[in-house]
């Protein structure tokens with residue numbers, strides 16, 4: 001039997017947690033032959049801890065063969081001990097009329113504390129995915145709060161945006177989602193993000209040439225992907241949960257098991273390329289192999305893209321400036 005992988009999930013009793021945990025335990029994230037131990041973290045509040053117990057009872061009732069251990073925690077320092085993977089989901093979600101950055105001040109404290117805890121007790125190879133919003137800046141905070149861990153271990157979730165863009169493009173071009181390759185979502189997980197299909201192909205042919213509609217790109221596609229989270233809140237009264245959990249599974253699965261040569265979008269600390277200042281947590285195209293992601297390099301940035309990429313960068317710089325005082 002393989003060594004079990006320790007997976008921490010914060011916000012485990014929340015909406016996303018409820019869609020996420022069962023899929024991790026059934027092997028959809030790390031493989032059907034990979035045992036897992038779940039380290040579930042919730043706030044030290046009776047109601048949340050009770051709810052978490054209920055979720056754990058349900059996990060038990062599934063009798064998942066790969067779930068070889070699970071434990072509940074009310075603080076990250078205990079919950080992150082020796083973890084190989086940390087899914088930082090727990091945070092306050094936004095409601096109608098709010099932007100994700102409105103959550104910044106409240107959620108920033110959480111990610112400072114959790115970054116420090118990872119720094120002190122997690123595996124030195126821990127792979128961290130921040131889902132809690134504003135995801136890029138929270139990931140930046142966690143990374144900066146964990147100076148003893150490699151910065152590259154910290155990532156932010158843009159996979160939901162990537163998947164949303166894939167579905168919109170497939171519908172527009174009347175092609176299968178599975179046939180679209182080389183899509184990118186640049187920047188922040190916010191309405192300023194820039195979904196970019198200039199390099200996308202369908203069975204080797206240019207998707208942009210097939211769609212051939214610059215007005216649709218600018219006036220429909222880009223805003224629709226950017227505002228999809230708000231549209232879900234409007235329709236459901238609650239923010240996306242199952243699709244967010246699905247994207248988290250995709251993100252970690254590809255990072256750990258490889259993306260089979262495909263481009264996927266991850267928010268990762270910039271290396272200074274593409275005009276993005278070093279360290280900024282920015283959505284870029286990557287290919288994953290052997291447990292590592294590698295940025296797709298050398299892509300041309302035209303004038304329209306430059307403008308979009310700078311716009312979403314400006315927002316990230318503004319968010320960073322707003323939390324600088326919290327960093328160690």
Ligand SMILES: NC(=O)C1=CN([C@@H]2O[C@H](COP(=O)(O)OP(=O)(O)OC[C@H]3O[C@@H](n4cnc5c(N)ncnc54)[C@H](O)[C@@H]3O)[C@@H](O)[C@H]2O)C=CC1
Nearest residue numbers: 011013014015016042043090091092093131132133135244
């Ligand atoms: N990056 C992305 O694409 C997406 C991000 N999100 C974000 O994910 C986060 C979670 O969303 P939901 O599950 O819908 O929210 P929720 O409110 O249903 O659940 C959040 C859970 O986190 C817990 N929590 C809060 N602070 C915590 C802490 N310091 N430690 C441990 N647990 C803590 C709460 O008690 C609650 O049970 C929100 O910030 C939301 O905006 C949601 C969808 C997509």
Ligand SMILES: O=C([O-])CC(=O)C(=O)O
Nearest residue numbers: 094133228229230239240
């Ligand atoms: O929009 C929200 O607040 C939740 C989220 O991040 C998304 O669905 O993309």
